[in-house]
Amino acid sequence: MSAPSTGLFQPLGPDDPSTVGGYRLTAVLGAGGMGKVYLSYTPGGRPIALKVIRPEFSEDPEFRRRFQQEVKAAQRVQGLYTAPVIDFDTEGTQPWLATAYVPGPSLADAVSQHGRLPLRSVLLLAVGVAEALHVIHGAGIVHRDLKPANVLLAADGPRVIDFGIARAADATSLTGHGVSVGTPAFMAPEQAAAGTVTPHTDIFALGQIVAYAAIGAPAYGEGSSHAVLYRIVHEDPDLSALPAELRPLVTRCLSRDPADRPSLTEVIQMCHDLSPAPLRQGEDWLPQAVAGSITERLQLPEPAKTPPPQPAVAPTPTAVSAQPPTQGANPYVPTGVGVAAAPTQSAPAAPMHAPNAPAAPGPVPPGYQTPPPGYQTPPPGYQTPPPGYQTQPAYQPHPGYQTPPPGYGPGYPTPAPAHHPGYPPAAPKRKRTGLIVAGSVVAALIGIVVIVSLLPKGSDNKAKGSSGSAGGSRAASAGTTSGGSSGKNQKPADPTPASYQGINLTANYQLMLADNPPRPGTGGSAGVSYNHGDLYFYMDTLFGDTKIGTDNGKLVVLNNSEKGSLETCRAETRYTDKIGLDQLTDGSEICVLSDAGHIAVATYRGKSGTNDPSKYITLDLKIWRNAEEPRKH
Incomplete structure (x- = not known):
């Protein structure tokens, strides 16, 4: 530049x-x-x-x-x-x-x-x-x-x-x-x-x-x-x-x-x-x-700052009908602005403008109107909302709806959950009907066990059968319970793969699957085969040794009948850490498993020509990041 x-x-x-x-x-x-x-x-x-x-x-x-x-x-x-x-x-x-x-x-x-x-x-x-x-x-x-x-x-x-x-x-x-x-x-x-x-x-x-x-x-x-x-x-x-x-x-x-x-x-x-x-x-x-x-x-200039979104503008006051406000609403907050919890007692049904009404003490924010005669003083601690006042947690227009956290008023984008823990809110608590039903089932099972234990020995086989049935019921119940509770321990869904086309990997350069996009880099002064590259291309011009390898995982060349996928790579067992370039043809697929838990399918697309001054191979990559737990050594 x-x-x-x-x-x-x-x-x-x-x-x-x-x-x-x-x-x-x-x-x-x-x-x-x-x-x-x-x-x-x-x-x-x-x-x-x-x-x-x-x-x-x-x-x-x-x-x-x-x-x-x-x-x-x-x-x-x-x-x-x-x-x-x-x-x-x-x-x-x-x-x-x-x-x-x-x-x-x-x-x-x-x-x-x-x-x-x-x-x-x-x-x-x-x-x-x-x-x-x-x-x-x-x-x-x-x-x-x-x-x-x-x-x-x-x-x-x-x-x-x-x-x-x-x-x-x-x-x-x-x-x-x-x-x-x-x-x-x-x-x-x-x-x-x-x-x-x-x-x-x-x-x-x-x-x-x-x-x-x-x-x-x-x-x-x-x-x-x-x-x-x-x-x-x-x-x-x-x-x-x-x-x-x-x-x-x-x-x-x-x-x-x-x-x-x-x-x-x-x-x-x-x-x-x-x-x-x-x-x-x-x-x-x-x-x-x-x-x-x-x-x-x-002495660089400061980075340009992203201008904050403009808050919603209070509408111009217009003539208001003489109808009384809705029960519990504050008639002195402009329409469209977030409303705090209403005073303990709602305002009386009175016209919005009273002739010769005394001015409210202190400065009145734009858009706010003078209370009519007879307006009851708000409870202690209640403050007149300023312009742009935001919805408070106490105001819940719909069951289970939680007010956005402070700093997000009308006109602002909804915050991301990662930036504000606890938002959006957890689902509303369920009723305890399930506990009552579960208690009834457990009580019934205990009753059956007690009855069976009191049967005469002559009916031992039947008792065993009943017990077996009860045991089966318990096992089924336990299985159901286990299945229900194990929902929390289920293996997370497979990550969405990211695809990259036409990556030219120069000889003695390496790739890291975690990088997005993965960019070829040198292995440092020690060379790629002595570092921690997830995938490298090594060429020894003196001995004619050319191979693809990894210092941070394992590789396998898939058979022609196999389709490169996350499931195939997980099921493979023929893994190694080096693959000779002579084993590959255009379209060959290689599974790459890094110790960090990333899995990739690398599709070989050929190498540089004999007259090209640079020696490199071309790969397409499909990467499932964090597909497995990291492997410890």
């Missing part, structure tokens, strides 16, 4: 939405060729940058298709120098994408406001961006639009943003009708001339970024797009102002032939070789002036 180009946090304009995808927008961060970026917050208070795609792109079906593909691919990017994707909606009226908010200026803003960066800062910038590209390329993505505006300068190093999203706009008809995506000054020759894009294209852009940070201006100059693109394709860059130490690195990155450009590993090694001191990212990696702008971006 691009940092703001002018100012830090601009207020929302009349054309800006107040909420997007359930996120309440707080401020405008900036705008670009593909959309507008807003500041928002997660429910837990973490700031995010939310980009809303322009309507022109949203109406293009090919853009939507590609945007959906690129967002799913961007989910696989988990690096120290990238801003992770937090949430998205690719199918709504206006697609949007949310990433973590990075409190730092873009490289474009930093250079335009403070000039070029010192050598150490440039080398650390190059190393960080190279590491980011390594992770992005590893996920099968080419950035395609790497430029100073898409590199943010955080306190602990750079962050590369908007990776791969520009590809979604390439196939639309909008790029030829005044909608510009990408910056010509930072395109590679093959990209500008023929539209060819490969990972080498990002290496060229990396060289451009290093030159821009060290010189303070684009290496191919500025001017019209056509003039800049012509120089990129046909001329050499102007590196006269570039520090001598950086020329070998930048010159190789800006080679016209993609094959002559260095690899990312070579770029990182060259930066270490050029540095007079070991390169270590830290809070002092930027000049003090640039670091000060990071502090400014940490």
